[in-house]
Amino acid sequence: MSVLLYVLLLFLFGRASHRSDAAALLVPKIAEHAGHCIESERMALLDFKKSISDPQDELSSWAMGQDCCSWEGVRCDNLTGNVIGLELGEHDLQLKGDISPSLLQLQRLNYLNLSHNYFDGATIPSFNGQFKELRYLDLSYSYFNGTIPASFGNLSSLQTLDLSDNDGVYVDDPAHQWLSHLTSLQHLYMSGVTFGGISSSSSLFLALNKLPAIKEIDLSQCQLKSIPPSIPHLNFSSLSVLDLSNNNINFSVSPWVFDLKSLEYLDLSYNFYGSYNSYNWSSNFSTGIAKSIGSLCNLKTLDLTHCDLGLRLAEFNFTGCLKDSLTHLQLSFSNLDGEIPDWIGDIKNLRVLDLYHNSLSGSVPSSMGRLSLLEELNLFSNNLNGTLPVEIGKLAELVILDLSENQMRGIITEAHFSNLEKLNTLDMAFNSFVFNVSSNWIPPFLLQELRIYCCSVGPEFPTWLKTQHSLNVLDISNTGISSTVPDWFWNLISVNLTSLSMSENQIEGMLPKLSTSIQWKTIDLSSNRFYGPLPGFLGSSISYINLSNNSFSGSISHMIAENIHSYLRLLLSMNKLNGTLPNSLCQIEFEYLDISKNNLSGELPDCWSTSSGLSDLNLSNNKLTGGIPDSISYLSRLSELRLSHNNLSDEIPASLKNCSQLDVLDLSYNNFTGSIPIWVGESLSRLVVLILKSNTFIGHIPHQISKLEYLQILDLSNNNLSGPIPVSFGNFSAMQTLSKSVFTLGGILGAGDTIVVASKGKEEEYSDRLIPYVKIMDLSNNALTGDIPEELASLYGLQSLHLASNHLEGEIPDKLGQLQQLESLDLSRNKLSGSIPSTFSSLTSLSDFNVSYNDLSGRIPSGNQFDTLTDPSIYIGNHLCGFHLTDNCTKGGRPIQEKPSDHGNEEDDDEMVWMYIGSLSGFAVGFWTIWGVLIFKKKWRYAHFRYTNTACDNIHVWVVVKFARMKSEIMSKSNH
Structure with missing residues (x-):
C-alpha cells in the first residue's frame, strides 16, 4: 500500500503543478472594486446564498453592507461594478444544496469556482451554459452527479473547464458535439468522468481534435477502452x-501520440491496473513507444507506471533530443528487465527517476553520478545484484535514495555520501551492504527517514546517528548490533521520531523510563536481549508496540496507561512476564493483543464488553485457568482467538457464537470438556482455522462443521470423540480447491505470530504468509468408528490427512489416490482391512505415510513416491509384503514364508492332512478324491495351490541364486 500511496501522491502533485498555471492566467484579472456593486446582482447573490447550506458560516459577510464586491469570494470589475468572479472553491467551504438559477443575473461573470464543496447527488446546472462570457469553470471535487449538460457547448469563450473527481458524472452524448463547440478551450480536466464504450472513446478524441487552442487534456479514470489508431488532420499543435x-x-497502434511535438507531460500509467488478464500492451506499441519517444523533444514528464511493457530498459530511445528535455521518468511496475544502461547518465536535466518494482539486474551504473540535478532515485524491488558506485555521492541535489529490496552488496563508505547534503530519505533495506565508516564520522545530511534493515552496521551501535536529530523514521533492524544502547540515543529519538525499529539484533540492557509525551506511533524492539520491567511509555499517539522475544519480566499492569485511545497493536510474546491479567487491560482500544509464551496465571478477565475494537487476541502458552468468560461475546470484530497451551477448562461457552467474524479459533492443549457445539459450524461461518486438539471433548463430531466453506485447517485430534467421520466432510469448499485462499493473519509480522499445526508427523509453525497455502485435516487419537468416507477424495487441495489411532474399519477407499496434493497420510493404529490401494502410487507429492498396526494384506504399491517410502515401521503390524520389507511377494500377493496365525492357517493345515489321507485308497479313487475335493471345496483348492506355488518359487529362487553365484565365480576368475 505504501508504494501505491507514493505513486498517487506523485500523480496528484504532477496534476496540481500543471493545473495551477491555467487558473493563474485568470485569477489576476478578477480585481477588487472600489465602489458599490449593482443592486440586481447583489440580490441574485443573496438568492444564491438562500438556496444553499453554509455549515461553517463562511459566507457570513454576505449579509453585511450593501457592497457585494467586498463579500467573501466575490470579485467585481473596477470600472462597471459588475460581478465577474465567484471564488467559492478550494477552501473547504462544504457548501450544500442546489445552485440557484438566480446566478444568471451575473451576465458579466467570467470566473466561477465551486470546487471542493458537497453538492451531494445534485446534477450539474444546465443554466451554466448561458454564461456567454465565462472563461473559467471549476466544479471539481463537489460530489455532482448525472450527465454533463449539452448546453455547455454554448460556452464559446470558455478557456478552462474542470469537472474532475465528482461522484457519478458521465457524458450522455456519444458524438461529443457539445465538446467540439468549445473553440476557445485550452485546459480540459475531466478525471473520473465516465465516457465508456470503444466508439465513444474514438469520437471523443475526434471532437477534441477540433479544438484549435487546446493545451491540456486530463482524461484519467474515465473508463476509456481505446484511443483511435489514427486521427486524420491532426490539430493538436499546442x-x-x-x-x-x-x-x-488497449493500446495497439497509435503513432499519432508521438506526433504531438509540443507535448511536455505524457501520462499513460495504470492503464491495466487490476486488468492484466483482460488486456495486454501490444508488443508493437511497446516497441513503438520505446523507439519513437525520442522524437518528443519538449517532453519533460513521461509516466508509464504499471504498464506491462515487457521490454529491456536499454530498448528505450532516450539518446536523442529527449535527453535534453526530460525531467521526470517514471517506469515503475512496467515489467522491464535487463541492466540499467550507461546512457541513463546523459539525461542531464533528470530530476526524478522511478524504476522500482521491475526485474532490472546488474549494477547501478557509475554514469548516474552525472545526473547533477537528480532529486529522487527509486530503484527498490528489482534484481540488482552489484555494488553501489561511489559516484552516487556526487548527486548534490538528491533528496530521496531508495535501493531497498534488491540483492546488492559491497562496502558503503563515507565517500558514498560525500555531497549528499540535501538527502532526507535513505532506504537501503533488504540488501547486503556493509557500512564501513569511522566512529567519528559526521554525515553531511540531516535525514528524516533511515531504513537499513538487513545491512551490516554492528557490532557497535552506530555513533554517526548522534547527529540525526531530525529523524521521523528509523529502522536499523537485523544489522548485527550486539552492544548496549547509548544514553544519547534515547534523548535523540524523543524529539521528532514517530517510528522506531531495532528488532532482530542482540542489543542488551534495560529500557530507561521514557516520557509519555513522546509522539511515537510505532516501536519494534523484538528479538533482542532487553530485560527488566516493561517500559511505561505508552502515549495517546502510539499504535504499534512489539517487544516480543526478549527477557522482560514482571507484571504488565504498570504498562497500561489511561490515555490510550487509538487502536493499539501490542505484542509481548516470548518474554518472562508473570502475574495475572488486569481488568484495566479491557479499557484500552486494542486492535491486536499478543501476550503468548509467557508465565501469566489466573483466570481470563471478564471485562471485554468495553473492547469492541479488538480483532486479534493471542494468550496461548501461559498458565491461565478457568473458562472463557461470557463477556468475550462483545468482541464483535474478533477475527483470531488463540488460547492454546493453557490450563483452561469447562465447556465452550455458547456466548462465543456471537464472535461471528472469527477466522482463527485455537483452543488446543487445554482441559475443555463436553461436546463440540453444533453452532460452531452454523454461527462461525468465516472460520478458516479450527484447532481443538488435546482436550477432553466427547460425543460425535457434528456434521454441521462441514458448512464452514472457508475452513482449510481442521484439527480435532487427541480427544475422546466417537462415532463415524461425517460423510459431509467431503464438502469443505476451501479444501476442494488448489488455489491459495484469500485468508491472511492479522498482518503483524512479529515474533510468535504463527500457528502450530500437526503436519508430516510432527508439529510445525506456519507464519501468516504461509497459512493461506496450508490445507490440513487431523482427526487422529480419538475413538472414531466406521469406514473412511470415500467422499474425502473430493478434497483435492488437501495436503495432510491424519486419521491414526481410532477404531476405523473397512477398506481404504481407492479414490483417495485422487488427492494429488497430499503430502502426509497417517492411517495407522486402526482396524482397516484389505490392501493398500494401487491408486496410491500416483500420489507424487506423498512424503509422509503410515498404515502400521491395521489388518492390511497384499502387496505394497510401487512406483513414484512409494519407492522412497521404504521405512519398514510404517507397514508393521499388517500382513503386507513387497520390496519395502524383508518378505518378498508371490504372484498372488502373499509372503514367501508366512508364520501361521491363530485365525486361519491352522484350519488350512488340517484340511491338507485329511486330503492326503483320502488319496491312499487307490489311484483312481485318490485321483477323483483329490480333483473332486479341489473342485468343490474352495479352501482346499486355495491351500493346495498355495503350497504348490510356494514349492515352485523356492525351487526357482534356489536355481536363480545358484546360477548367480556360478556366474560371479566365473567372472572373478576371468578377471584374475
Whole structure:
C-alpha cells in the first residue's frame, strides 16, 4: 500500500503543478472594486446564498453592507461594478444544496469556482451554459452527479473547464458535439468522468481534435477502452499535457501520440491496473513507444507506471533530443528487465527517476553520478545484484535514495555520501551492504527517514546517528548490533521520531523510563536481549508496540496507561512476564493483543464488553485457568482467538457464537470438556482455522462443521470423540480447491505470530504468509468408528490427512489416490482391512505415510513416491509384503514364508492332512478324491495351490541364486 500511496501522491502533485498555471492566467484579472456593486446582482447573490447550506458560516459577510464586491469570494470589475468572479472553491467551504438559477443575473461573470464543496447527488446546472462570457469553470471535487449538460457547448469563450473527481458524472452524448463547440478551450480536466464504450472513446478524441487552442487534456479514470489508431488532420499543435492514466485502454497502434511535438507531460500509467488478464500492451506499441519517444523533444514528464511493457530498459530511445528535455521518468511496475544502461547518465536535466518494482539486474551504473540535478532515485524491488558506485555521492541535489529490496552488496563508505547534503530519505533495506565508516564520522545530511534493515552496521551501535536529530523514521533492524544502547540515543529519538525499529539484533540492557509525551506511533524492539520491567511509555499517539522475544519480566499492569485511545497493536510474546491479567487491560482500544509464551496465571478477565475494537487476541502458552468468560461475546470484530497451551477448562461457552467474524479459533492443549457445539459450524461461518486438539471433548463430531466453506485447517485430534467421520466432510469448499485462499493473519509480522499445526508427523509453525497455502485435516487419537468416507477424495487441495489411532474399519477407499496434493497420510493404529490401494502410487507429492498396526494384506504399491517410502515401521503390524520389507511377494500377493496365525492357517493345515489321507485308497479313487475335493471345496483348492506355488518359487529362487553365484565365480576368475 505504501508504494501505491507514493505513486498517487506523485500523480496528484504532477496534476496540481500543471493545473495551477491555467487558473493563474485568470485569477489576476478578477480585481477588487472600489465602489458599490449593482443592486440586481447583489440580490441574485443573496438568492444564491438562500438556496444553499453554509455549515461553517463562511459566507457570513454576505449579509453585511450593501457592497457585494467586498463579500467573501466575490470579485467585481473596477470600472462597471459588475460581478465577474465567484471564488467559492478550494477552501473547504462544504457548501450544500442546489445552485440557484438566480446566478444568471451575473451576465458579466467570467470566473466561477465551486470546487471542493458537497453538492451531494445534485446534477450539474444546465443554466451554466448561458454564461456567454465565462472563461473559467471549476466544479471539481463537489460530489455532482448525472450527465454533463449539452448546453455547455454554448460556452464559446470558455478557456478552462474542470469537472474532475465528482461522484457519478458521465457524458450522455456519444458524438461529443457539445465538446467540439468549445473553440476557445485550452485546459480540459475531466478525471473520473465516465465516457465508456470503444466508439465513444474514438469520437471523443475526434471532437477534441477540433479544438484549435487546446493545451491540456486530463482524461484519467474515465473508463476509456481505446484511443483511435489514427486521427486524420491532426490539430493538436499546442497540446502540452496529455493524461490518459487509470483507464483500460488497449493500446495497439497509435503513432499519432508521438506526433504531438509540443507535448511536455505524457501520462499513460495504470492503464491495466487490476486488468492484466483482460488486456495486454501490444508488443508493437511497446516497441513503438520505446523507439519513437525520442522524437518528443519538449517532453519533460513521461509516466508509464504499471504498464506491462515487457521490454529491456536499454530498448528505450532516450539518446536523442529527449535527453535534453526530460525531467521526470517514471517506469515503475512496467515489467522491464535487463541492466540499467550507461546512457541513463546523459539525461542531464533528470530530476526524478522511478524504476522500482521491475526485474532490472546488474549494477547501478557509475554514469548516474552525472545526473547533477537528480532529486529522487527509486530503484527498490528489482534484481540488482552489484555494488553501489561511489559516484552516487556526487548527486548534490538528491533528496530521496531508495535501493531497498534488491540483492546488492559491497562496502558503503563515507565517500558514498560525500555531497549528499540535501538527502532526507535513505532506504537501503533488504540488501547486503556493509557500512564501513569511522566512529567519528559526521554525515553531511540531516535525514528524516533511515531504513537499513538487513545491512551490516554492528557490532557497535552506530555513533554517526548522534547527529540525526531530525529523524521521523528509523529502522536499523537485523544489522548485527550486539552492544548496549547509548544514553544519547534515547534523548535523540524523543524529539521528532514517530517510528522506531531495532528488532532482530542482540542489543542488551534495560529500557530507561521514557516520557509519555513522546509522539511515537510505532516501536519494534523484538528479538533482542532487553530485560527488566516493561517500559511505561505508552502515549495517546502510539499504535504499534512489539517487544516480543526478549527477557522482560514482571507484571504488565504498570504498562497500561489511561490515555490510550487509538487502536493499539501490542505484542509481548516470548518474554518472562508473570502475574495475572488486569481488568484495566479491557479499557484500552486494542486492535491486536499478543501476550503468548509467557508465565501469566489466573483466570481470563471478564471485562471485554468495553473492547469492541479488538480483532486479534493471542494468550496461548501461559498458565491461565478457568473458562472463557461470557463477556468475550462483545468482541464483535474478533477475527483470531488463540488460547492454546493453557490450563483452561469447562465447556465452550455458547456466548462465543456471537464472535461471528472469527477466522482463527485455537483452543488446543487445554482441559475443555463436553461436546463440540453444533453452532460452531452454523454461527462461525468465516472460520478458516479450527484447532481443538488435546482436550477432553466427547460425543460425535457434528456434521454441521462441514458448512464452514472457508475452513482449510481442521484439527480435532487427541480427544475422546466417537462415532463415524461425517460423510459431509467431503464438502469443505476451501479444501476442494488448489488455489491459495484469500485468508491472511492479522498482518503483524512479529515474533510468535504463527500457528502450530500437526503436519508430516510432527508439529510445525506456519507464519501468516504461509497459512493461506496450508490445507490440513487431523482427526487422529480419538475413538472414531466406521469406514473412511470415500467422499474425502473430493478434497483435492488437501495436503495432510491424519486419521491414526481410532477404531476405523473397512477398506481404504481407492479414490483417495485422487488427492494429488497430499503430502502426509497417517492411517495407522486402526482396524482397516484389505490392501493398500494401487491408486496410491500416483500420489507424487506423498512424503509422509503410515498404515502400521491395521489388518492390511497384499502387496505394497510401487512406483513414484512409494519407492522412497521404504521405512519398514510404517507397514508393521499388517500382513503386507513387497520390496519395502524383508518378505518378498508371490504372484498372488502373499509372503514367501508366512508364520501361521491363530485365525486361519491352522484350519488350512488340517484340511491338507485329511486330503492326503483320502488319496491312499487307490489311484483312481485318490485321483477323483483329490480333483473332486479341489473342485468343490474352495479352501482346499486355495491351500493346495498355495503350497504348490510356494514349492515352485523356492525351487526357482534356489536355481536363480545358484546360477548367480556360478556366474560371479566365473567372472572373478576371468578377471584374475
